[in-house]
Amino acid sequence: MKQTVRLASAGLIVALAVVALALVIPGNAPEPAPPGIPDPGQLVGWGLPVARLVADLGSLATIGFLLAAVVLLPSGPRLEGLAVQAVRIASWFAIAWGMAAAALLVLNVADVFARPLGDLNIDLIASFVLDFGPGRALALQSIGAFIVAVACRWTLGIRPLAVTLGIALAAVVPVALAGHAANAGSHTLAVFSLMLHLLGVMVWVGGLLALGWVALRGSRRLDEAVMRYSTIALWAFVTVGVSGVVNASIRLGSWSEIASDYGALVAVKAVAFAALGVFGWAQRRRIVARGVGFARLAVTEVFIMVATIAVAVVLSRTPTPVGEDVLQTPAERLLGGSMPPAPSVREIFLGFSPNGFGLAFVAFAVSLYAWGLIVLHRRGDRWPIARTASWFTGVVIVAWATFGGIGQYSHVMFSWHMVSHMMLSMIAPIFLVLAAPMTLALRTLPGARRPGEQSPRSLLMAFLHSRVARFFTHPVVSAAIFMGSLYVLYFSNLFGTLMQSHSGHVFMELHFLLAGVLFYYVVIGVDPSPRSVPPLVRFGLLMVSIPFHAFFSVAVMSASYVIAESFYQVLDRPYATDLLHDQYVGGGIAWATGEIPLVLVLIAIFAQWVRSDAREASRHDRQADRDADAELEKYNAYLESLDRE
Structure with missing residues (x-):
């Protein structure tokens, strides 16, 4: 447990360092406003990316450990062994996620209304939640995270926890409505691509984080978990890559904008993503084949992923080349x-x-x-x-x-x-x-890997x-x-x-x-x-x-x-x-x-009716062959008894 805490702390330090560098090097670090202009203060300016980072890391850890408990580690109707510990860890990360999202909500209120944290009141916060899309999104995310935390403490049944995992994934979705995508052209495409991008990252990175923890614990079920994760990771990797390209193209507008601050961060993120894909495919294939070294590899990949997420946090606060003025008329x-x-x-x-x-x-x-x-x-x-x-x-x-x-x-x-x-x-x-x-x-779908396991099927x-x-x-x-x-x-x-x-x-x-x-x-x-x-x-x-x-x-x-x-x-x-x-x-x-489907459905019902009668007739024939038409003989005897009366 101490080793897990040390690694988590090291990952957070690396992420914070990357956030600071990504803000300071391009000159985007928070600075005091000129005299006479309302200013929420340096605490708000630096607190926003830090709170966003903690919320993102908390969400991916929550989803990752729940994924490990419900899908990756073999368990029966109720969790057992390491899967129980994974759920307990997920509950603590969910609490951190909910608190970070709540803090992010308050910091956004201070930023939007340009007031220091000490000048905020409940009316301003309520107004932000009720009247602003980002406020509603953050409130929903915080509530969802706390629901997940309570559910993880309430049950160890795999079916309720599968629903809890769905709630955790759903709690990530509101973030897509609160970023640059909410104001971009091709709105639904921008929002859906960001939504799929976030969900893919949560499953991919969170799952690898949880597997690294399983490897550090020396579990004998690691090989089974890795095999199942590999398929999930492939789908997540493709989803992240495609959705990332679509979303970046919408926000950049043209290739010439790659030279902007936003474009440079996109390029750094793309290079890290490609490196992770090549590194993960080549190295894990070799190491898993030998059956050794997975923990070291997983920890290395997770650190690179955490740094990439830190870049994404800064990216979310960097003005895009395609701004809000892309949609000018009310109709647009x-x-x-x-x-x-x-x-x-x-x-x-x-x-x-x-x-x-x-x-x-x-x-x-x-x-x-x-x-x-x-x-x-x-x-x-x-x-x-x-x-x-x-x-x-x-x-x-x-x-x-x-x-x-x-x-x-x-x-x-x-x-x-x-x-x-x-x-x-x-x-x-x-x-x-x-x-x-x-x-x-x-x-x-994958079936049970051992007797009694609750598989996806x-x-x-x-x-x-x-x-x-x-x-x-x-x-x-x-x-x-x-x-x-x-x-x-x-x-x-x-x-x-x-x-x-x-x-x-x-x-x-x-x-x-x-x-x-x-x-x-x-x-x-x-x-x-x-x-x-x-x-x-x-x-x-x-x-x-x-x-x-x-x-x-x-x-x-x-x-x-x-x-x-x-x-x-x-x-x-x-x-x-x-x-x-x-x-x-x-x-x-x-x-x-309304007439077109009527004809199609009538044909389908008629065909199913005929097949049902044919199956029933075939069943009766097989039964008659087995018992020498006992049912028919019984019916004939009944008719004869009526005739004698």
Whole structure:
């Protein structure tokens, strides 16, 4: 334990030194303000990067040790051995993370209002949390960290701790809303790339940190943990690299800006990232093959990673070449970019809008499904071509509806918004559900390495048969979410409110897709389900939902007012200026496109019904062969007894 504390202290000292050098050498160190200008003081100026550094290190250590306990180290339903100690360490780091995030919140209040820490009061802090995005983000992060700390002390069950790990990862997300990405052009792309970058770093660096600790403890389970971490690290490394390139390109604007202070720090970070990738791949492959030296290697890599994170902290406080003035008009600020040209056949089919949610979904959907197919192929197992084609068809539809031509106009015109809505909720989910992604995951996720272990495969199976899954897959619940959300969203102020923010756009797209997947999972799903719904009930559920959808479409077409009128008025688009007519067209599109999935789903239900009858007949035939038609003989005897009476 003493060695662990010494290494943690050494890592923090190295990180602080790198922060100081990265601020002092370019001349960006905090300096007193000129006389007459409000100044929060040197304590705030230096405290901000230090608090940010402590929060980042605390978050990655928390996530890393939880990852080791839940995923990397073999354990049964309840943690045992070293995994228990890892959870306890994670709880202490979570406390440090929460306190650092709270301190960072207070320091930001002093910085924004240009007041020394002694002049702050509760009203200023409350105003910052309620009225400023960074304030809300830091408050949520601090609350999330303390929830994780309490959960780590409350349970040692691997399933609750898996949820706790998810909460810890979710607590990192608000940071993406508080940095430079929040004000950059291509807003959703900038935010999503930063979000994925942070999550990748947390998993990659945090996991290696925890593995280094496992190695220092001399655990015999290190080899098993390293093997599983290697796959996770590869995914995290690729995610960090791709998202980092995307985010840096948005903030730099052009290659010429690489000579700026911000560009120089980006270059240093890129070199360190590339060196870590080469170093980690070559050296770990050699050392792990020999079975020795992992602890030394891991500690060396962690120190380099900590220094890189320190550079990233300074980078987050360095002005970007592409500043807030990139979005000048109210319409550009609402859209996160410039107004697209008038719709045309070419723009609809070949247009592109850098939507972060759509790009992230497509990238992971293609990569994960393809990885599953590769694993099956290496094992010599076969996977139906029809399912593969169905998955990639659904992914293409999601791409078209989010960052393709349809997505380009979905935030500008109500009619095209409705096309995107129908594609995401009623067309794409059919193909995604029929591709059986959960079945593929269950066949390819890592299984138990030793008897009784709770593996990723068993955790997924447990979730699919949990009470939460049973509740949401109830036919009434899934139909209520699928159809009821239409009325709640469009016939209240919610749609107009969500359209005012980029996160609102993302929420709607995610909700449309998930609601559609849930509904069709119940109606035509081929994956394992906690409920067995007979084909006739599925057909009835589909028939009941059709009138609700038709009535919604008619209500939109018949409305005498413009839905989200203030949003579209601020956009002031130069084409399709008749807002009520555009809304009428959108209602008609919703009505017309409701017929397409009806035909597809009816075909799928009929096919599943036929296969179900065939399987049942085959089962009866096998039973008859085993017991010489005992059931039939019993029935015939019953008929004979009736005849004798």
